Amino acid sequence: MNNPNFIRLSGWAFIIGAFCFYMFFPLYYLNSLGVNVGRVVAGWGISYDLSFYASPFVLAIGMFGLWARYGEIVGKLGKIILLISPVGILISQYGLTQASIYEQEAFVSVAGLVVLLTCLTLFGVLALISKPLPRWNGLPIIAGVGFPAIFLYSSFAWTDEASMMNQFALVVLVVTIQFIALVALGYILQGDVIKEARSHPREQTA
Numbered sequence: 384m385n386n387p388n389f390i391r392l393s394g395w396a397f398i399i400g401a402f403c404f405y406m407f408f409p410l411y412y413l414n415s416l417g418v419n420v421g422r423v424v425a426g427w428g429i430s431y432d433l434s435f436y437a438s439p440f441v442l443a444i445g446m447f448g449l450w451a452r453y454g455e456i457v458g459k460l461g462k463i464i465l466l467i468s469p470v471g472i473l474i475s476q477y478g479l480t481q482a483s484i485y486e487q488e489a490f491v492s493v494a495g496l497v498v499l500l501t502c503l504t505l506f507g508v509l510a511l512i513s514k515p516l517p518r519w520n521g522l523p524i525i526a527g528v529g530f531p532a533i534f535l536y537s538s539f540a541w542t543d544e545a546s547m548m549n550q551f552a553l554v555v556l557v558v559t560i561q562f563i564a565l566v567a568l569g570y571i572l573q574g575d576v577i578k579e580a581r582s583h584p585r586e587q588t589a
Contacts, residue, residue, distance in 0.1 A: 386451055390576040393448020397569030400441035404496065404530075405562040407434035412555045436475060439495030442565075443469040446499065448572055449506065449523075453515035461509045464502050471498025497534050500561075503527030517575050519567070526564035529557040 407430040413420050414427070450465040475495035507523030514520045533554055 387576050390448045390452050391573050393445045393451070394569040394571075394573030394576070396441050396448065397445035397572065398566050400438045400445060401562050401565035401569070403433040403438035403441060404565070405434070405558055406430045408555050408558045412551050415551060435493050435496060439469070439472045439475060439499050442496075442499055443472060445565075445569060445572070446503065452572060452576060453510070456515035457506065457509050457513045461506055461513070464505050464509070468499045468502035469495075471495040474498065493534065497531050500527040500529075501531045504531065516571060519571065522564055522568050522571070526561055526568050529561045533557060 407427065410420065410427045410430055446465050446468045450462060454462040454465060472495040475492050503523050504527035507521060507525075507527060510516060510520045510523055516522065
């Protein structure tokens with residue numbers, strides 16, 4: 384597979400991964416409000432698995448696409464950040480197997496998303512300096528920072544169940560913004576490589 388094809392695929396991976404990541408949160412919120420969403424909620428265990436366990440794998444492809452397209456522009460540190468971003472997936476898999484022994488399964492299992500989105504945020508900080516994207520270089524920060532910030536806050540803040548449900552509306556708002564930003568990032572990644580291919584019509588090997 385040549386580079387342009389892989390980068391286009393990675394753009395789609397951001398879009399698909401955004402849907403997988405997002406789908407659990409509004410369902411959970413509607414259910415908490417007592418809204419009957421029928422068969423969708425009946426299968427929301429699947430939406431949970433897609434959000435926390437499947438989406439990191441898909442989004443990791445998008446991260447490799449950013450590395451392939453913008454790695455040389457953003458510099459060595461940016462390339463390293465993009466390459467290590469999927470490490471969180473291994474931690475998540477540990478959470479599914481061993482962490483339950485120490486009653487930390489829920490905490491560890493979301494690490495795939497936390498690590499990956501944190502790396503995306505750090506890439507966005509570097510992108511503001513080197514400006515590798517054709518536009519909206521701050522977009523990776525918006526696409527990445529929300530969920531890790533929520534995770535960090537919830538890990539250290541002591542809140543009862545009622546307070547958590549009151550705050551979940553804010554969580555849904557934050558991940559909605561992330562969802563839109565991830566889709567936009569995938570669209571930009573696809574459009575940029577198509578524009579580059581038209582400007583420089585040559586074969587590039589992966």
